[in-house]
Amino acid sequence: MAQPNTSALNPRILQPGDIDPNWRWDKHIPSSGHTAVDFERRVDHDRLRRYRLSRAKDALKKSNLGSMLMFDVNNIRYVSGTKIGEWERDKMCRFCLLAGDEEPYVWDFGSAAVHHKDYCDWLDPDRMLPGVVGMRGTIPPSFGLMKRYAEEIAGLIKKAGMAGMPVGVDYAETAMFFALQDAGINVVDGQQVMLSAREIKNIDEIQLLNQAAAMVDGVYHMIYEELKPGVRENDIVAMSNKMLYEMGSDDVEAINAISGERCNPHPHNFTDRLIRPGDQAFFDILQSYQGYRTCYYRTFNVGFSTPCQNDAYVKAREWIDASIAEIKPGVTTDVVAKCWPKAEEFGFPDELSAFGLQFGHGLGLALHERPIISRAVSLENPMEIKTGMVFALETYCPATDGYSAARIEEEVVVTDTGCKVISLFPAQDLPIANRY
Secondary structure, eight states: OOOOOOTTTSOOOOOTTOSOTTOOTTSOOOOOOSSOOSSSOOOOHHHHHHHHHHHHHHHHHHSSOSEEEEOOHHHHHHHHOOOOOGGGGGTOOOEEEEETTSOOEEEESTTHHHHHHHHOTTSOGGGEEEOOOOTTTTSOGGGSHHHHHHHHHHHHHHHTTOTTSOEEESOOOHHHHHHHHHTTOOEEEOHHHHHHHHTSOOHHHHHHHHHHHHHHHHHHHHHHHHOOTTOBHHHHHHHHHHHHHHHTOSEEEEEEEEEGGGGSSOOSSOOOOBOOTTOEEEEEEEEEETTEEOOEEEEEEESOOOHHHHHHHHHHHHHHHHHHHHOSTTOBHHHHHTTSOOGGGGTOSSTTTTTTTSEEEEOSSSSSEEEEEOTTTTTTSOOBOOTTOEEEEEEEEEOTTSSOEEEEEEEEEEOSSSEEEOOOSOOSSOOEETOO
16 A cells, blocks of 8 residues: 655654755745744754754764763753753753664753653653763762763663774763773763764754844844943843843843943953943844854944944954855865954954954854864864854954954855855944934
8 A cells, every 4th residue: 555645744854964855045044933833834843853863873973983972061952952951051960872873861950851751752761861970079979970870871882882982072070081981981082073963054953043143133223222321231231131031042141242442352241331422332142042042243333433433343344244255165264264364463462362353153052163263273274164054253353543343243054155144133334323
């Protein structure tokens, strides 16, 4: 008997390297809202989870490793589709094992393991386990939990037929490395394997990144309206946090708010400084929607601008436009980095001192993924740009007044023929907020 065609209800599992079998890059990338509906196909979370796990398994197969042990919350989420709150990011309290071609094991914080058995039906309930090791040393190794779980992990690796092969670990507490070695595990660097897996996004990831950027578009419109004398940098930060969480952000990682004499050199933070007429001010919104992050700078002037402030902005815009024009599959990151000025040309003694000012970096579940683009690393160690990468490009230009500066950042999706910019708040010319 012929089998019914169920492809409409069960689209094929994406294979490693796929972006989306039906996606056309000439289409506009959707920004489709926060809800699921029956009348449009939006983000397909089942497809997203299958794609990410298949990418991780494929990267593992292509490496010389037999297994991956993950403590990095971004890698755990990528492989298992589990997350228990932003508070976990610095606790080192969860871990995940991917052994060979088997399904992942996840050790969770207390009752979260029970919760996941009820709600995460894409995982094998027998592989959702409670467990904790050191919590950044607050549970001393002498308590024996590290030894216990290292031996359990070694047993599961053996059961999967991967005994004797190197085990990649992304990061862990120092004492946990020793416990794994004592259990007979050959520990090697596994972060590079996972970064390889995560560098190409499928259409669901791209839609989530686009949605996150759309939220920041709205925040910048609010900042444009609120930026006036008497407002403090931290007031803008507070209003931005409130708006982002109201729009559905699951983590406002940081908001840089830099104004006036604080613009040069760039301090990468915010204070309670009062905004004044004529200030040049720039902001960076770092937040995530369903885990997918933004890094998105914009510069404004308050009321009016001076010729040197405008000149700085024009240069920063020229540098970023030149780098965007180079983005297409097959181009290497050194070509992009050469579009930007040398450190000495804008007041810094060397490239490491200026690192992060003329800069590109991948975006995904982490703020910094592949590729990293910088004159400090890319000229001698170039990486190939590929379709499906999503990254941010950012430039910085000090003004000749000695204290103002312009900072611009655009997020781009690499397509078959070039790239699409998804950070859409207008920035071709210097925006003047509340012009006099």
